Amino acid sequence: MILINLISLSLLYYLKKSSGAQEFPERLHRYFKYGMIAAGVLIALGISNAPPEILFELLSFVLVGAVIYLMLNTPELVYLKTLAITPLPIVGVKLLEYLVRTISPAIFEIVENYLDAAGVFAFIWAVTMWLNHRKQMKEIEIERIITKEQERQLRQTEEQKSQLELLVAERTSEILSQKEELQHALDHLRATQEQLIQQEKLASLGQLTAGIAHEIKNPLNFVNNFSELSADFLHEISEEMPKIPDSPEKENILDLLENIKSNLAKIRHHGSRADSIVRSMLMHSRGGTGTMDPTDLNALIREYSNLAFHGMRANPNPINVDIQLSLDENLPKIKLNSEDFSRVILNLVKNAFDAMREKLSAKNPEYKAKVEIRTRDLGDKVLIEVEDNGPGVPDQIRDKLLMPFFTTKKGTEGTGLGLSITHDIIKSHEGTLEIKSEEGKFTCFSILLPKSTE
Amino acid sequence: MKILVVDDERDVEALFRQKFRKEIRNEGLELLFAFSGKEALEILEKNNPPQVASVFSDINMPGMSGLEMLDIIKDRFPQLRVNMISAYGDADNYRKAMRSGARGFYTKPVDFESLRREIGEILRS
Ligand SMILES: [Mg+2]
Numbered sequence: 001m002i003l004i005n006l007i008s009l010s011l012l013y014y015l016k017k018s019s020g021a022q023e024f025p026e027r028l029h030r031y032f033k034y035g036m037i038a039a040g041v042l043i044a045l046g047i048s049n050a051p052p053e054i055l056f057e058l059l060s061f062v063l064v065g066a067v068i069y070l071m072l073n074t075p076e077l078v079y080l081k082t083l084a085i086t087p088l089p090i091v092g093v094k095l096l097e098y099l100v101r102t103i104s105p106a107i108f109e110i111v112e113n114y115l116d117a118a119g120v121f122a123f124i125w126a127v128t129m130w131l132n133h134r135k136q137m138k139e140i141e142i143e144r145i146i147t148k149e150q151e152r153q154l155r156q157t158e159e160q161k162s163q164l165e166l167l168v169a170e171r172t173s174e175i176l177s178q179k180e181e182l183q184h185a186l187d188h189l190r191a192t193q194e195q196l197i198q199q200e201k202l203a204s205l206g207q208l209t210a211g212i213a214h215e216i217k218n219p220l221n222f223v224n225n226f227s228e229l230s231a232d233f234l235h236e237i238s239e240e241m242p243k244i245p246d247s248p249e250k251e252n253i254l255d256l257l258e259n260i261k262s263n264l265a266k267i268r269h270h271g272s273r274a275d276s277i278v279r280s281m282l283m284h285s286r287g288g289t290g291t292m293d294p295t296d297l298n299a300l301i302r303e304y305s306n307l308a309f310h311g312m313r314a315n316p317n318p319i320n321v322d323i324q325l326s327l328d329e330n331l332p333k334i335k336l337n338s339e340d341f342s343r344v345i346l347n348l349v350k351n352a353f354d355a356m357r358e359k360l361s362a363k364n365p366e367y368k369a370k371v372e373i374r375t376r377d378l379g380d381k382v383l384i385e386v387e388d389n390g391p392g393v394p395d396q397i398r399d400k401l402l403m404p405f406f407t408t409k410k411g412t413e414g415t416g417l418g419l420s421i422t423h424d425i426i427k428s429h430e431g432t433l434e435i436k437s438e439e440g441k442f443t444c445f446s447i448l449l450p451k452s453t454e
Numbered sequence: 455m456k457i458l459v460v461d462d463e464r465d466v467e468a469l470f471r472q473k474f475r476k477e478i479r480n481e482g483l484e485l486l487f488a489f490s491g492k493e494a495l496e497i498l499e500k501n502n503p504p505q506v507a508s509v510f511s512d513i514n515m516p517g518m519s520g521l522e523m524l525d526i527i528k529d530r531f532p533q534l535r536v537n538m539i540s541a542y543g544d545a546d547n548y549r550k551a552m553r554s555g556a557r558g559f560y561t562k563p564v565d566f567e568s569l570r571r572e573i574g575e576i577l578r579s
Pocket of ligand 1: 461462463512513515
């Protein structure tokens with residue numbers, strides 16, 4: 001009987017010990033504990049031979065049966081199947097022995113030898129099974145180690161993979177930002193290239209213009225010189241004419257001479273028109289000369305707007321204009337090529353006069369022509385605005401306004417170079433020119449010049 | 455008094471003859487014309503010293519330019535007064551002409567009043 005309980009105890013002890021690696025649920029631990037206590041109690045009872053022995057013996061078989069049942073029917077313990085069936089023949093033989101002895105001690109005497117032999121076989125079976133179990137356990141352990149190693153490698157791979165992914169993501173974003181930078185640089189390059197082409201075109205246009213201007217200048221000089229000469233001769237002739245007696249023929253001659261005189265005046269007028277175009281063209285194509293000196297911009301504006309006004313008054317078709325100057329008196333001196341920049345002021349103011357003359361001739365009695373010139377210190381830049389309340393500029397031609405040879409002025413007025421030259425000069429000062437306008441209301445030319453820090 | 459005018463434009467002759475009509479008629483001015491530097495040098499070399507009081511020459515001419523001609527004239531006839539006339543009123547041509555010994559420098563379109571003063575001066579000297 002002690003043997004049975006020892007089997008229970010050692011099975012439970014083994015189970016409890018092997019739980020370290022396997023992590024059995026709490027329920028099983030409780031079973032192990034109570035089972036071991038029960039086995040211990042039964043062993044103590046067995047040693048003391050306390051009655052009723054038969055009941056304790058039965059309980060011992062129930063306990064070992066319960067332990068084996070537990071081992072065979074609990075999913076967590078299924079791997080211990082071999083161990084569970086190891087003591088089974090011993091328990092069976094002992095149970096049979098117990099039953100036979102309890103029911104009929106006489107029969108027991110007869111079969112005792114057989115039972116002993118069965119006990120030996122059961123023991124051999126148990127040893128075999130035990131060895132088998134040990135082998136299985138080793139295999140399981142090796143498998144467990146292999147699995148563990150595989151898991152470790154898997155985890156490592158997983159880790160490396162996530163590290164790699166992180167690296168890839170990092171690189172990808174780096175490459176993306178580089179791509180963006182490159183795209184930006186490429187765009188910039190393209191824009192610069194376009195500008196260069198444009199400048200190249202303008203430069204060759206400039207050379208062409210200069211060439212044409214020079215070629216035209218000589219014949220034009222002849223036209224002007226000979227028409228002047230002829231006018232002089234006509235003057236001499238008209239001085240001589242009174243010496244000839246009056247006659248119908250003389251009348252006719254005087255009449256014809258009068259026509260020639262007016263024709264010559266026209267030739268002279270158009271000749272000087274062409275001459276001023278040629279001169280503008282030459283001015284336009286000439287390279288930048290002159291130096292940039294600190295200049296009192298307000299004084300320059302006062303002087304040249306005044307000059308533009310008096311020039312306009314002295315020329316054909318003068319108009320009445322109210323010129324208002326609102327100049328920022330705290331403006332510091334600006335580095336300018338004052339010779340060039342005075343042309344900017346002259347051109348813009350003259351342009352305003354011409355635009356307003358157009359509106360005036362549209363016979364609007366309410367209309368009073370007004371030009372306002374403003375300067376303002378914007379910190380790192382200086383703003384210069386020339387605003388007129390003339391007819392304004394339609395949107396569709398605003399962009400063309402700064403192109404060479406583009407003019408809205410009718411007939412004999414403009415060369416189409418004034419604003420183009422103005423723009424070139426502003427650009428050579430690293431400034432910008434912007435045109436704001438509302439048709440019928442106003443046109444405002446805004447110049448932004450950088451303040452030099454020197 | 456002879457004055458030589460050098461210009462590749464043939465109409466310069468008509469222009470000068472008409473402009474200085476009075477001087478030619480009344481003050482003994484005689485205008486000679488050459489239409490290239492080479493032709494001008496031929497005229498000058500007919501007599502030594504040349505019978506010409508002064509030369510007025512264009513700069514921009516095909517073949518020999520006015521400035522090249524000026525150097526040759528100044529080399530052979532250092533006393534001869536040479537005035538340059540140029541459509542290119544640029545500082546570079548002006549400097550070159552003056553360094554080569556030109557007496558005056560006129561830009562086109564020619565201011566005939568100052569030219570008349572200069573010629574008047576030559577006529578009186
Ligand atoms: Mg020429």
